[in-house]
Amino acid sequence: MKYDIVVIGSGPGGYIGAIRAAQLGKKVAIIEKYSTLGGTCLNVGCIPSKALLDSSHHYYDAVHYFEEHGISVENPSFDFGKMVDRKAKVVEQTTGGINFLMDKNNIDVYEGLGSFEDATHVKITKKDGSSEVIEGTNIIIATGSKPSTLPFISIDKERVITSTEALTLKEVPKHLLVIGGGVIGLELGSVYKRLGAEVTVIEYASSITPNMDADVSKELQKVLKKQGMKFNVSHGVTAVERKGNEVVVKAKNKKGEEVEFTGDYCLVAVGRRPYTDGLALDKAGVKATERGQIEVNDHLQTNVSNIYAIGDVVRGAMLAHKAEEEGVVVAEYLAGQKPHIDYNLIPGIVYTWPEVAAVGKTEQELKDANVEYKAGKFPMRALGRSRASGDLDGFVKVLADKNTDEILGVHMVGARVADLIMEMAVAMEFRASAEDIARICHGHPTYSEAIKEAAKTAWDGMPLNS
Numbered sequence: 001m002k003y004d005i006v007v008i009g010s011g012p013g014g015y016i017g018a019i020r021a022a023q024l025g026k027k028v029a030i031i032e033k034y035s036t037l038g039g040t041c042l043n044v045g046c047i048p049s050k051a052l053l054d055s056s057h058h059y060y061d062a063v064h065y066f067e068e069h070g071i072s073v074e075n076p077s078f079d080f081g082k083m084v085d086r087k088a089k090v091v092e093q094t095t096g097g098i099n100f101l102m103d104k105n106n107i108d109v110y111e112g113l114g115s116f117e118d119a120t121h122v123k124i125t126k127k128d129g130s131s132e133v134i135e136g137t138n139i140i141i142a143t144g145s146k147p148s149t150l151p152f153i154s155i156d157k158e159r160v161i162t163s164t165e166a167l168t169l170k171e172v173p174k175h176l177l178v179i180g181g182g183v184i185g186l187e188l189g190s191v192y193k194r195l196g197a198e199v200t201v202i203e204y205a206s207s208i209t210p211n212m213d214a215d216v217s218k219e220l221q222k223v224l225k226k227q228g229m230k231f232n233v234s235h236g237v238t239a240v241e242r243k244g245n246e247v248v249v250k251a252k253n254k255k256g257e258e259v260e261f262t263g264d265y266c267l268v269a270v271g272r273r274p275y276t277d278g279l280a281l282d283k284a285g286v287k288a289t290e291r292g293q294i295e296v297n298d299h300l301q302t303n304v305s306n307i308y309a310i311g312d313v314v315r316g317a318m319l320a321h322k323a324e325e326e327g328v329v330v331a332e333y334l335a336g337q338k339p340h341i342d343y344n345l346i347p348g349i350v351y352t353w354p355e356v357a358a359v360g361k362t363e364q365e366l367k368d369a370n371v372e373y374k375a376g377k378f379p380m381r382a383l384g385r386s387r388a389s390g391d392l393d394g395f396v397k398v399l400a401d402k403n404t405d406e407i408l409g410v411h412m413v414g415a416r417v418a419d420l421i422m423e424m425a426v427a428m429e430f431r432a433s434a435e436d437i438a439r440i441c442h443g444h445p446t447y448s449e450a451i452k453e454a455a456k457t458a459w460d461g462m463p464l465n466s
């Protein structure tokens with residue numbers, strides 16, 4: 001079979017790229033080595049983690065907050081098996097939806113491991129060992145990423161686990177040790193903390209979510225600590241040992257002293273690595289870095305002119321929405337259009353509660369670039385909406401250019417900020433000033449009023465409600 005475009009990998013990058021290419025009249029095939037489509041995001045990432053976060057959030061509220069609202073539930077309890085089954089159903093429905101979309105767009109789906117024969121031919125090796133070769137004028141590599149680990153840690157997938165296993169545990173850990181205070185560690189740590197586990201986070205950097213704005217990391221750590229999570233920042237893990245049903249993690253603290261943590265499960269959440277195993281990149285002559293990251297130019301084109309790469313397997317944030325945008329961009333580029341992505345405006349979100357969301361530059365980035373800026377910060381607790389719901393933690397911080405008032409970065413911690421952040425991504429795409437946002441009428445009472453107030457504070461230094 002010969003196609004205009006062959007996509008390898010069916011995650012958010014691959015399947016969205018395939019759909020966009022088909023919409024633009026291309027004959028498209030997609031190859032996926034697993035029997036379900038959707039990649040990391042739908043199967044073992046975004047969707048299952050959010051399903052468990054939502055379920056555990058309901059339970060946590062029933063235990064801790066219903067009473068305050070005058071609702072009595074005697075001894076709230078949960079059936080963990082049911083929770084995990086619900087998550088599996090959500091995943092099934094969502095991945096099933098991708099099959100429907102492939103059909104709708106006349107995209108041929110091949111199940112099996114895709115590997116290059118040369119720059120235009122891809123061999124598909126199926127589970128039963130049989131194989132076939134298809135041809136693509138253009139090929140898009142969208143093979144994503146896998147959890148990474150530290151060289152001295154052996155992941156046994158039972159007690160020393162990655163995010164994949166943490167989404168399918170049979171029991172709630174008594175004491176979950178989390179190596180890595182990044183997004184995945186904090187989200188999955190939150191799930192089990194809410195369900196009653198003791199959760200200890202061990203982080204190498206001097207703060208959790210080290211790539212986010214320092215104010216945000218500080219606030220998030222404060223709030224999660226209030227919820228009972230324990231944090232050990234500036235701790236470099238040196239060893240992880242399984243002893244029966246226990247796991248012992250050894251680490252060196254800031255003073256160079258060795259400390260030990262003992263739990264019954266250890267989640268290794270130290271990041272993800274680009275995944276190109278089995279692709280036989282060399283047969284097509286495609287270059288990758290030592291880490292396996294495929295090198296691409298501004299058009300996401302590899303060093304082989306008809307082969308493109310998108311998503312987690314290339315540079316940039318390992319996020320589903322970034323992969324999707326890149327899928328669209330490559331499809332449109334191959335159809336002769338001139339698409340473009342503003343990488344500065346890819347929102348970053350943490351689905352803890354309160355949520356965290358950010359777009360644009362952090363204060364540190366502005367300082368490093370010698371940009372003169374002003375900051376406006378507004379606390380969530382000053383909002384009527386926050387008092388009504390009881391979600392008082394967090395803030396919105398708007399960073400604007402000191403001379404032009406253009407918004408350069410927005411950082412939020414609070415209820416539903418994962419959804420609120422898009423107001424500011426849109427504003428920044430249109431190069432709005434802080435004054436523009438301060439002058440837009442925001443619905444009352446809403447959490448979005450904190451954005452208006454923070455923007456006003458950045459603009460003229462005078463919030464109205466605090």
Ligand SMILES: Cc1cc2nc3c(=O)[nH]c(=O)nc-3n(C[C@H](O)[C@H](O)[C@H](O)COP(=O)(O)OP(=O)(O)OC[C@H]3O[C@@H](n4cnc5c(N)ncnc54)[C@H](O)[C@@H]3O)c2cc1C
Nearest residue numbers: 009011013033039040041045046114144311312318319320
């Ligand atoms: C626990 C967790 C939570 C997350 N939560 C979020 C979130 O809330 N929001 C967010 O934006 N991101 C989140 N992410 C990250 C997100 O899942 C990834 O950024 C996204 O899935 C990357 O998409 P992709 O298309 O590049 O690759 P992937 O989704 O990794 O898909 C790649 C696909 O390619 C297939 N494949 C690989 N090699 C071959 C081959 N040789 N032949 C055939 N098929 C192959 C793989 O099986 C896989 O299905 C989360 C990740 C994890 C682990």
